[in-house]
Amino acid sequence: SRAKVIKMRIAVQGCSHGELDNIYEAIIQSEKESGTKVDLLICCGDFQAVRNEYDLKCMKVPKKHQHMASFWEYYKGDKIAPVLTIFIGGNHEASNHNWELYYGGWVAPSIYYLGCAGVVRIGGLRIGGISGIYKKYDYHKGHFELPPLDSNEVCSIFHVRSFEVMRCKSISQHLDIFISHDWPVGVYEYGNKEKLVKQKPFFAEEIDKHELGSPPLSELLEKLQPSYWVAGHLHCKFSALIPHDSFGKNTRFVALDKCLPRRKFLQILDIGAPLETPPVLEYDSEWLSILKHTHKYYSTQNKDQVLPELVKISNEETSQVSAGFGSLIIPSNFTPTAPIYKKNQAKTDPYTPQPNPQTELFCSKLGPARDVGE
Secondary structure (H helix, E strand, C coil), rough: CCCEEEEEEEEEEEECCHHHHHHHHHHHHHHHCCCCCCCCEEECCCCCCCCCHHHHHCCCCCCCHHCCCCHHHHHHCCCCCCCEEEEEECCCCCCCHHHHHCCCCCCCCCCCCCEEEEEEEEEEEEEEEEECCCCCCCCCCCCCEEECCCCHHHHHEECCCCCHHHHHHCCCCCCEECCCCCCCCCCHHHCHHHHHHHHHHHHHCCCCCCCEEEEEHHHHHHHHHEEEECCCCCCEEEEEECCCCCCEEEEEECCCCCCCCCCCEEEEEEEEEECCCCCEEEEEHHHHHHHHHHHCCCCCCEEEEECCCCCCCCHHHHHHHHHHHHEECCCCCCCCCCCCCCCCCCCCCCCCCCCHHHHHHHHHHHCCCCCCCC
């Protein structure tokens, strides 16, 4: 029987920047050195799930950084992730691909996108996250960007919206880990700020103005108080311990670098979790209820909207939504939805993006509430 508390080994990666092969190789090397297998990889944004040349055009990066990398080989099935992988989006993503999986889903076998915001369960742990970065001028707008994306929408689609923050603020049950790309503004006050500024001198002005990071994420940190908060974006390793009360409750904040040689881009966390069965990825019943309850606030308007701070979900609502799903185990139902890059072909033939069947199935189980594409 596995009905006992054991430690899960979770690898946390900062910005991935498409370097899947190198990240997985670093994990394999860590396993060899420790003699212990990693159970889960968490990637904190800039994952770059690029399937073809069209996806590159939907990724906001300088032209010199537009390259196919290796994700397409995992998408095609030529390579298989050696460890279950969860990621959130950053500000350098194949945004059209991620948008197909607004609620989350498999971008390749064993590689799961948490969605625009989401919560899942694995091995007794409850893991939440939110994609994107904060820009004040888009924060209160609806999701007006719809594929095919124009040049302006490629820049705005990854901006965090108050709608997803409202959904996350509505979480009432404890989270073990929360994932973001941005840092919550102010976390630098709870770590070695002097060392951070010495490493990144250009942070000093933003820190002095209390502007380094995301204000909405700071609100989420105060509201959710997860055991761990992991992030990327600023391309450096930084840790902090944020106290929440006088009884010793705190959040351990860990930010990591991008995947490059001699950079601190990966850290292994040993987290206690009661494993009653071999760990599998599951939907979270409270989060499903939040999705359904807040659907009425979803907007595709390119204008500011007024939203409640949060919503309260009853146990009855949660039970009803869970019943609609039946099993909460996330099905392994990845299927390719776009042409796959071919090395010896000049470019991918034009194609019309299609609805992702994973999203279609999820919406059919969630009920009449459906956000994407309305």
